[in-house]
Amino acid sequence: MQLYSFFNSSTSYRVRIAMALKGLSYNYQGINLRAGDQHSEDYQQVNPAKGVPVLVDDDGVSLSQSMAIIQYLDDAYEGHRLIPQDALAKARVLEFSNLIACDMHPVNNLRILGYLVKNLGADDAQKQAWYGHWIAEGFVAAEKLLERYGSGPYCFGDQPTLADCCLVPQVANASRFGCDLSPYTRVMAVYEHCLQHPAFKEAAPESQPDYID
Numbered sequence: 409m410q411l412y413s414f415f416n417s418s419t420s421y422r423v424r425i426a427m428a429l430k431g432l433s434y435n436y437q438g439i440n441l442r443a444g445d446q447h448s449e450d451y452q453q454v455n456p457a458k459g460v461p462v463l464v465d466d467d468g469v470s471l472s473q474s475m476a477i478i479q480y481l482d483d484a485y486e487g488h489r490l491i492p493q494d495a496l497a498k499a500r501v502l503e504f505s506n507l508i509a510c511d512m513h514p515v516n517n518l519r520i521l522g523y524l525v526k527n528l529g530a531d532d533a534q535k536q537a538w539y540g541h542w543i544a545e546g547f548v549a550a551e552k553l554l555e556r557y558g559s560g561p562y563c564f565g566d567q568p569t570l571a572d573c574c575l576v577p578q579v580a581n582a583s584r585f586g587c588d589l590s591p592y593t594r595v596m597a598v599y600e601h602c603l604q605h606p607a608f609k610e611a612a613p614e615s616q617p618d619y620i621d
């Protein structure tokens with residue numbers, strides 16, 4: 409399998425965690441988002457949406473969208489289950505995961521922040537305020553969901569799920585932006601616990617071949 413990825417991309421990081429948890433190996437195809445590789449003609453053939461991740465499996469199946477990729481891998485490959493089969497347990501995992509994937513990540517993505525600065529004239533402080541606002545909105549809700557329905561040490565029990573695949577990259581991203589995450593004690597406890605797991609270590613940005621310090 410091949411995974412088009414960028415070390416610092418949180419959606420790529422999600423898929424890397426999922427693949428490591430399932431024990432799936434792949435060839436790493438680095439797409440340098442900072443250099444604008446995602447806009448090249450060649451890469452647009454791979455993904456017309458001009459982003460990572462993209463998975464190409466051994467049968468030549470090509471898929472974009474991290475949540476679709478993870479769901480496909482979970483359905484197509486045996487091993488560690490990332491999305492529970494029980495109806496309510498599955499809905500809880502998706503509820504939490506989609507809070508991050510649909511409500512938090514899209515408004516803070518590179519191209520969105522870039523548009524704010526280049527097209528709408530936001531300065532650094534305004535960009536930071538935008539980012540911090542949506543992070544706080546999201547993590548307040550995430551903390552509440554964990555308080556109501558979570559059970560540690562992972563988001564939902566003693567095994568990592570899709571929810572943990574989404575949480576860890578989002579926390580890492582917010583930390584990189586200097587957000588104060590201390591109010592979100594449950595979120596942070598899950599994050600710290602996940603970082604001890606070998607699959608999460610393998611998937612971390614600093615473990616990737618295209619890592620730049």
Ligand SMILES: N[C@@H](CCC(=O)N[C@@H](CS)C(=O)NCC(=O)O)C(=O)O
Pocket residue numbers: 416417418419420441446458459460461472473474475509517518519520
């Ligand atoms: N909904 C997509 C989002 C993909 C996405 O936006 N990826 C970001 C990196 S985290 C990207 O490639 N951004 C390129 C850009 O902003 O130019 C997914 O979950 O895969």
